[in-house]
Amino acid sequence: MNRLDVQGLKTYFFLDKGILKAVDGVSFTVGDQETIGVIGESGCGKSITAQSLLRLVTRPGEIIKGSALLRRKDGSIVDILTLESNSSEMRSIRGDEISIVFQEPMTSFSPVHTIGFQISEMFKLHTDLNAAEIRENVVELLRRVGISNPKQRFDEYPHQLSGGMRQRAMIAMALSCKPQIVIADEPTTALDVTIQAQILELMKELQHEADMSVVYITHNMAVIAENVDRVYVMYLGRVVESTTTQRLFSNPLHPYTQKLLRSIPRPGHRVDRLEVIAGSVPNAIDPPVQCGFFSRCPAAMAGKCDRAVPELTEIEEGHFVRCFLYSEKTEPEDEWTRI
Amino acid sequence: MSGRESELTEDRRILAVHGLTKYFDITQGFLKRVVGHVRAVDDVNLYLNAGETLAIVGESGSGKTTLGRIIVRAIEPIRGEVLLRMKGAEWTDLIQLRGEELRAARRHFHMIFQDPYSSLDPRMTVLDIVKEPLIYNKIASGGEARERVIETLKLVGLSDHQMGHYPHAFSGGQRQRIGIARSLVCRPQLIVCDEAVSALDVSVQAQILNLLKDLQEQLGLSYLFIAHDIAVVEFIADRVSVMYVGKMVELAETSELFSHPRHPYTEALLSAVPIPEPNRTRSRIILQGEVANPANPPSGCYFHPRCPYATSQCVIEIPQWREISPEHFVACHHADRLALKGMV
Numbered sequence: 001m002n003r004l005d006v007q008g009l010k011t012y013f014f015l016d017k018g019i020l021k022a023v024d025g026v027s028f029t030v031g032d033q034e035t036i037g038v039i040g041e042s043g044c045g046k047s048i049t050a051q052s053l054l055r056l057v058t059r060p061g062e063i064i065k066g067s068a069l070l071r072r073k074d075g076s077i078v079d080i081l082t083l084e085s086n087s088s089e090m091r092s093i094r095g096d097e098i099s100i101v102f103q104e105p106m107t108s109f110s111p112v113h114t115i116g117f118q119i120s121e122m123f124k125l126h127t128d129l130n131a132a133e134i135r136e137n138v139v140e141l142l143r144r145v146g147i148s149n150p151k152q153r154f155d156e157y158p159h160q161l162s163g164g165m166r167q168r169a170m171i172a173m174a175l176s177c178k179p180q181i182v183i184a185d186e187p188t189t190a191l192d193v194t195i196q197a198q199i200l201e202l203m204k205e206l207q208h209e210a211d212m213s214v215v216y217i218t219h220n221m222a223v224i225a226e227n228v229d230r231v232y233v234m235y236l237g238r239v240v241e242s243t244t245t246q247r248l249f250s251n252p253l254h255p256y257t258q259k260l261l262r263s264i265p266r267p268g269h270r271v272d273r274l275e276v277i278a279g280s281v282p283n284a285i286d287p288p289v290q291c292g293f294f295s296r297c298p299a300a301m302a303g304k305c306d307r308a309v310p311e312l313t314e315i316e317e318g319h320f321v322r323c324f325l326y327s328e329k330t331e332p333e334d335e336w337t338r339i
Numbered sequence: 340m341s342g343r344e345s346e347l348t349e350d351r352r353i354l355a356v357h358g359l360t361k362y363f364d365i366t367q368g369f370l371k372r373v374v375g376h377v378r379a380v381d382d383v384n385l386y387l388n389a390g391e392t393l394a395i396v397g398e399s400g401s402g403k404t405t406l407g408r409i410i411v412r413a414i415e416p417i418r419g420e421v422l423l424r425m426k427g428a429e430w431t432d433l434i435q436l437r438g439e440e441l442r443a444a445r446r447h448f449h450m451i452f453q454d455p456y457s458s459l460d461p462r463m464t465v466l467d468i469v470k471e472p473l474i475y476n477k478i479a480s481g482g483e484a485r486e487r488v489i490e491t492l493k494l495v496g497l498s499d500h501q502m503g504h505y506p507h508a509f510s511g512g513q514r515q516r517i518g519i520a521r522s523l524v525c526r527p528q529l530i531v532c533d534e535a536v537s538a539l540d541v542s543v544q545a546q547i548l549n550l551l552k553d554l555q556e557q558l559g560l561s562y563l564f565i566a567h568d569i570a571v572v573e574f575i576a577d578r579v580s581v582m583y584v585g586k587m588v589e590l591a592e593t594s595e596l597f598s599h600p601r602h603p604y605t606e607a608l609l610s611a612v613p614i615p616e617p618n619r620t621r622s623r624i625i626l627q628g629e630v631a632n633p634a635n636p637p638s639g640c641y642f643h644p645r646c647p648y649a650t651s652q653c654v655i656e657i658p659q660w661r662e663i664s665p666e667h668f669v670a671c672h673h674a675d676r677l678a679l680k681g682m683v
Contacts (some may be wrong), residue, residue, distance in 0.1 A: 042511075043539040082653045153377050162629055163399070192398035192567065197611040201625055219541055220571075222613035245617050263545040265574040268682050270594065273552070274545035274574065280510040281540070 003180055003213055004030040004053075004098075009066035009081070011045075011052045018286035021050040022061070024237035025331070027312070030181055030213045037216045037224040037245070040234035043281050047218045049234075050183045054094055055085035058110060073180060096126045099174040103186035109158040115142075115169050116154030122176040130331060141172045145202060163194035171199070175206060182207075183215045187224065200227055201213055221264055225249060233257050236292030237284055239312060243319040253321045256293045289333070291324070299325060348454060353528055353561055354410075361405055365634060377634045379405040379586035380416070387529070390555065392562040394572040394593075396608070397582035398630050403565045404580070405532045410563065411450045417651060423447060426528060445607040446476040449522035452650035452663065453534035456516035461504040466502040476525055487524060494557070495520045495550060515552070521636045523554065528570030531563045536571060548575055569612045573597060578666075581605050582632045584641045587660065596679040601669040605647045606679040612634035637670070640672065648677055 007027045013020040023045040030036055041045045051057050054066055057140065068080040070093065084091040102108040109118060116138055123134040136200055145168040167187065174182055184203070188196040199224065202230040207214055216228055216240035224231055225246065231248045233256065241254040252258045262275040280297045290306040293299070297305065304324050309331035312322040321327075357552045360383070362376035379402045395403045410421050412433055421433040425447045436444055449472070452458040459468055466488055473484045479656045489499045495516040504513055515535065522530055532551070536544045552575065554560060566572050572579055573593060576683050580590035581604065589602040610624040626645050631637055637644050643653040650673070656669045671677075 041542060124452055163586070163631055169564075169583045192630070193569065193613075194398065194607060195612040196613070197623060197625055200613075201623075221615040225615045226613050226614075239448070249615070249617050260542060261615070263542055265570040266549075266616065267570045267573055267609075269595070270573060273549055276545045276549060277542040278546075280512050280543055301431055 001069070002029040002031045003034075003071050004070040005067075006053070006069050007069075009049065009052055009068065010064050011048050011061055012064050015285065016059055020285045021237050021287060022284060023052060024334075025066075025106070026227040026234070026237070026239055026282075027241065028232050028242070030215060033207065033211055033213055034334075035207070035214045035216065035228045035231070037218065037219060037228035037231045038234060039221065039224050039231060041219055043236075043283075043284065045237040046234050047185055048215055050100060050185050050215070053080060054098060054100055055083065055090050057082065057085075060184045063297055070097065071180075080242065081160075092126070095122050096177045096181065096304075097176075097179055098183065099177070099179040100169050100182040101167075101174045101182060101187045106158065106163070108170065111158055111164065114157055115161065116156075119169070119173045119176055122173060126177045135230045138172075138176070141176055142169065144170045144206075145169070145175075146198070147172070156301050161257055164191055164198070167191060167195075167199055169200070171202065171206075171313050175210065178210050179212065181213045183217065185217045188217070188218070189218070189220070196223075203227075219322075223260065236281065236287065238292060238309075238322060240293065240322045241320065242281075243269070247319055251319075252314060253319065253326060254293075255297050255299045255321050255325070259298070291322075344596075346464055350385050351388040353389045354424075354563075355420075355422040355430075356383060356385045356410065357384045357420045357422070358540060359406065359409060359416050361402075361409055361414060361416045361420065362648075373660075375634055378402075378585045378636060379633060379641070380409065380579075382660075383419070383582075383585075383587050385580060385587065385590065387561050387563060388577075389528070389561055391578070392555065392564050392581045393445065394564040394566060394576035396566060396569065396572055396579060396581060398567065398582070399632060401581050401582040402551050402585040402633070404466045404533055407533050407565045408531075409447055411531050412436075412445075413418075413450075423529065425678060429672065442476070446472070446525040448525050448526065448529040448531065449527045450531045450533060451515075451518055451522050454538050455511050455518055456538075458518055459514060463515055464503050464505055465497075468517060468582045469507070469524050472521060472525050478525055478584045491524045494523065494554065502528045510560065512538055514548055515539060515543075516545050519547075519550070519554070523558070523560075526558065527560075529561050529563065531564045531565065534567070535564070537566065544571070551575065569609065584633050584636055586641060586670065587668075588642065588671070589667075589669045592623055592667075595667060599679070600681050601663055601667065601674040602642075602671045603648050603677065603679065604642050606681075607645075609682045612682070640670075648673055 009026045011259045013022055026049055029059050038046045052063050063081055066081055069077055070080050071077050110126055113156050118331040119138045123129055139154055142153055147168050147216055148151050188199050228245055231245050232239045235256050239259050252261055258275045277296055282295055291310055292307045310322050310324045311329040311331045312320050313327040313329050315321050315326050353624050359380055361380040362378055364373045365375040367374045374503045398402045420431045423433055424430050469488045470484050473479045479487055497516055536547050564575055576593050579593050579596045581588050583604050589605045607624045607626045619655045628645050639655050640653045640658050643649040652672050658672045663669050663674050
C-alpha cells in the first residue's frame with residue numbers, strides 16, 4: 001500500500017456563528033518517494049488538512065470523520081486519526097515519521113531558544129543519543145542544508161539568521177529524524193525568488209538522499225509545475241480535481257482549474273489582459289449543499305450545480321474531477337448540514 | 340548638466356529622480372552612538388513618463404520600498420532630488436517642499452500599500468476612508484466629497500451601497516479596491532504601488548491587475564510599481580528597473596530586459612523565476628549565498644561575491660550607471676562582453 005492513505009477527512013470548526021467546514025471530505029495518497037502537491041487559495045483548507053494529519057488541530061476545530069492510514073517505518077499500519085493527539089504513539093509519529101515545514105520560519109521557531117537547541121529537541125525525543133552525539137548530528141544537518149559556519153550557527157538565536165537561513169534551519173529540523181513524509185506548507189512563500197530556487201533545489205536533493213515523500217502545500221502554480229508528480233486542487237474544503245502534473249497543466253477539466261491556470265501571468269508570454277475569476281472565495285461557514293464553485297463558475301448549471309455536491313469521479317485513468325459537467329454522481333448528504 | 344536639461348524638457352516625463360540616497364543610522368548604546376549605516380537607497384536615478392508604468396523589482400532588503408517611500412515623502416532622503424511635474428505647473432523638487440507647500444503637493448501623488456488588512460482603519464467606514472484624502476487636501480467637503488467618493492468607488496468596481504460598511508465586511512480583493520479608491524479620489528498623476536497585489540489570492544490578483552491597467556488608461560495615471568513577482572511585473576510594466584542592495588543595477592523596456600538582460604543579477608533573477616508550465620525546462624542559475632548585507636556591503640560591485648562572471652576589477656571598482664544601448668541602463672563592468680540569457 002501507499003505510505004499514507006487519507007480517506008474522507010473532515011475537519012470542522014464549531015464556531016458561534018455556525019460550522020466552518022474547513023476540510024470537507026478530502027482523500028489523497030502519498031506513495032514511496034513521491035512528491036505530491038496540494039494547491040488552492042487561502043481558506044480552501046489546505047493547511048488545515050496538513051495540521052489534521054499531524055493532529056495539531058485544536059478546539060473549536062475537530063476531526064469529525066475520515067481515516068489516515070500510515071505505514072510506519074517498522075511496517076505496521078496505523079490510522080493516525082484514531083490516535084489521541086497527545087498520546088505517546090502520536091508523538092512518536094510527529095517529527096519521526098511525518099514532519100512539517102511551516103511557511104513562516106520566524107514565527108515557528110521559539111525566539112528565546114537557540115537554533116541548535118530546538119533542532120536537538122527532535123533527537124532527544126526520538127533517539128537515545130547522548131548530548132555530544134546530538135550536537136554532532138545537528139551541526140552535520142545544518143551543514144547539509146547549506147548553512148555556513150554550522151558550529152557557530154548552532155548557538156545562535158532565530159533572529160540572528162536571515163529569512164533564507166531560518167527556512168533552511170526549519171528544513172533541517174523537519175528532516176532531522178529522516179521522516180518518511182515531509183509536509184511543506186508554503187515553504188518558500190516568504191522567500192525571495194533566488195532563495196526559493198535554492199530551497200526547492202535543496203529539497204529535491206535531500207528527498208532522493210533520504211528516501212522521503214514530500215507533500216507541497218502551496219498557492220503557487222509555478223512551484224507545483226516544476227516540483228511535483230501529482231496534484232490535488234482544493235477549493236472550499238474539497239478536492240475538486242486531481243491528476244498528474246503533466247495532465248493538469250495540459251488538460252485541466254474542472255472549470256476552477258481551467259480558470260485558475262488562465263488567470264496567472266506566465267513569464268515570457270505577455271498578454272494585454274488577464275482572465276479573471278469573478279468574485280472571491282465564499283465563506284465556508286454553513287455552506288449550502290451545492291458545488292462550492294457554483295457562484296463563480298462560468299459553466300454553472302442552475303437547478304443542478306446548486307442542488308447537490310458533485311462527487312469526485314475518475315474521468316480518465318488517474319484523473320479525478322468533481323463536476324457535473326463530467327458525471328452525474330452526487331456526494332451523499334452530510335448529517336452536519338443545517339437546514 | 341546638459342543631459343539633465345534635456346531630460347526636463349522632454350515633455351512626456353512627469354517624474355525624474357536624481358542621485359537619491361538614504362542611509363539609515365545604526366545606533367548603539369544608551370547615547371545612541373552611530374556605529375554604522377544601512378545603505379537602503381544608494382544614488383538612484385530614474386524617470387517616469389506620463390501614463391507609463393515603471394516597475395522596481397528586487398529582493399527583500401534591496402531598498403525598493405524605501406525608494407517608493409522617499410518619493411511620496413514618507414522618508415527624508417539624505418540627498419537627491421525627486422522632481423515632479425504637477426498638473427499645469429513647472430517641475431518641482433518634492434524634497435525641497437515643506438509645510439503647507441508639501442501638503443498642497445500631496446494631492447498629486449499617492450501610495451497603494453501591500454496589505455489590504457492592516458492598511459485600512461478598522462473603525463472607519465468605507466465612505467470615511469475614501470473621503471479622508473479629500474478633506475485633508477481641502478479639495479472637497481460635505482455633499483461634494485460624498486459625490487466624489489461614490490464616483491471613485493464606481494471606478495474601482497464597488498457599489499455605493501457598500502459605503503457605510505466597515506473594512507472587516509470585505510474580502511481581501513475588495514479591500515484592495517478600497518485602498519485603490521482612496522488613492523485615486525484626489526485624482527493624482529502618480530501612484531506608487533508597493534507590492535499592491537502580493538497579498539492577494541491568485542484568482543483575485545488578476546482582477547486587481549486588470550483594474551490597475553484599466554484605471555491607468557481611463558485616468559492617464561503613471562505607476563511606480565514596486566514588486567518582487569517577476570511574472571506580475573512582466574504583465575503590468577512598460578519599463579522595469581532592478582535593484583540590488585540599494586543600488587539600481589539595470590533599467591530597460593520590459594521585453595528588452597526580459598529577453599536581453601545585461602546585468603548578471605538580472606539574468607539570475609529571471610532564471611530563478613518558476614514557470615507554471617511543466618514541460619518548459621530551463622537551465623537554472625542557482626545563486627550561491629545570500630543577498631549582501633546593506634549595512635556592510637562588499638567592496639566594488641555589491642554583487643561580485645555571488646556573481647558567476649566576477650573578475651578582480653569587480654572586487655575593487657564600483658561600476659558606473661551607464662546607458663549601454665538606447666534607453667537601456669546598466670551598472671556592470673562587463674556588460675559589453677557578456678552574452679547573458681534572458682527568459683525565453
